[in-house]
Amino acid sequence: DAWNEQQACTTDARAAIEKISSVANKDKINLACCTYRRFRLCGTDLIEKKCGTEAKDFVLKFVSFFVSNLPDIVCQNFSPEESPCKALLPPIGTPPSGDKDSPLNQIISMFSAN
Numbered sequence: 001d002a003w004n005e006q007q008a009c010t011t012d013a014r015a016a017i018e019k020i021s022s023v024a025n026k027d028k029i030n031l032a033c034c035t036y037r038r039f040r041l042c043g044t045d046l047i048e049k050k051c052g053t054e055a056k057d058f059v060l061k062f063v064s065f066f067v068s069n070l071p072d073i074v075c076q077n078f079s080p081e082e083s084p085c086k087a088l089l090p091p092i093g094t095p096p097s098g099d100k101d102s103p104l105n106q107i108i109s110m111f112s113a114n
Contacts, residue, residue, distance in 0.1 A: 009042035014096035016089055027088055033075035034085035041080060 016035035023031050048056040064072070078085055 005046050006043065008093070009039055009046065011096060012042065012090075012092055012094070013039040014098075015094040018096050018098045019088075019090055023088065029074075030078070030084065031088040033071075033078040034080055034089050036071050036075050037078045037085070038080035038089060 013035055016031065016038065020028055020031050020035070044056050044060060047059050080086070080089060
């Protein structure tokens with residue numbers, strides 16, 4: 001059950017990542033930040049729902065240890081629920097259509113069961 005829910009998070013992230021190459025240059029970083037924030041929110045909400053707040057906090061610290069706080073600093077003013085992100089992000093549930101073997105999709109796929 002948890003893997004299926006996490007699969008939805010990774011599917012949404014992969015679809016949004018694929019869209020980055022097709023948006024105007026001025027929107028690329030914005031879309032990347034919106035994608036990161038939606039994926040992070042989706043994953044941490046799932047962890048908190050299944051395992052509690054302490055587990056969520058641990059995972060956030062663990063991820064920050066490996067990727068630093070840079071994405072959180074750069075993307076702090078982006079919220080997937082607000083109109084700037086809604087205008088850029090594909091709708092939730094949009095299936096990715098591209099190359100599953102791309103390096104970025106391989107990284108995202110590490111967080112799914114497939």
